[in-house]
Amino acid sequence: MTIHAQALLFDNDGTLVSSLLSVQRCWTRWAGEYGITAEQFGRVELHGRPAAEIAADLLPAHVVPEAVARIEDLEVEDVPNGGVHLLPGTRDFLGALPAERWAVVTSATRRLAEARLDAVGILPKTLIAADDITRGKPDPEPYLLAARVLGVDPAHCVVFEDAPAGLQAGRAAGMTTVALATTHQAHELTADLVVEDLSALSALVTDGGVEIAVRP
Known part of the structure; x- marks a missing residue:
């Protein structure tokens, strides 16, 4: 073909x-910081979607901007860690x-x-x-x-x-x-x-x- x-x-x-190792580390830490349970987290499709949409599925609207900034910081900071x-x-x-x-x-x-x-x-x-x-x-x-x-x-x-x-x-x-x-x-x-x-x-x-x- x-x-x-x-x-x-x-x-x-x-x-x-x-980036699977990095994503797993960072989003697991993020979920813990925002009190999201493993059950809640497991119901959300993570891969291939913007962080803002994922956060909006899991958190109240007024928390989303701060939460999106936090996951971006976590993931950028994690890049040198080999993930x-x-x-x-x-x-x-x-x-x-x-x-x-x-x-x-x-x-x-x-x-x-x-x-x-x-x-x-x-x-x-x-x-x-x-x-x-x-x-x-x-x-x-x-x-x-x-x-x-x-x-x-x-x-x-x-x-x-x-x-x-x-x-x-x-x-x-x-x-x-x-x-x-x-x-x-x-x-x-x-x-x-x-x-x-x-x-x-x-x-x-x-x-x-x-x-x-x-x-x-």
Whole structure:
């Protein structure tokens, strides 16, 4: 299978980098600080959603701004503690792409996203973060904004995601979707293509864009 694209849009956590250890440490501490029980916490989908939406599901509205600032501080401060690393294939795949052909589209704040990307040596020319949008994934707004910034028709964009919410956002934006089974089982992911991680794919830059193929 070969996918033709003019722009490639990547989620960050779970797609380019793994931050699961850091996320678990920080959100567990955060939940304890705000008196959230394990049962309450277990009912909320964490992955692929902005912190503000998660906090709003768990806390009274007047507490949410302070709580969101707190989890951002905890996660940024935790980055040097070894809980963030590149997923297989990330560096080689991104290294094959022209800087103007791809963007990172994350549910994290810009401050947190930049801290994690900097820690692993990834420097995107275009970064869309939670600060830039009014509605987070699964709403298509983040991906539509990325397409607009890159100057590419959404129909010619490919979204790379590991979370159902992000894949839903990509589909709603009218984009081709590639799911990476890094944080969810393959059968839990609905996409045009499902692979284990970016090491399963190759990218060939042509005059018309980028050809993405599954490695034999």
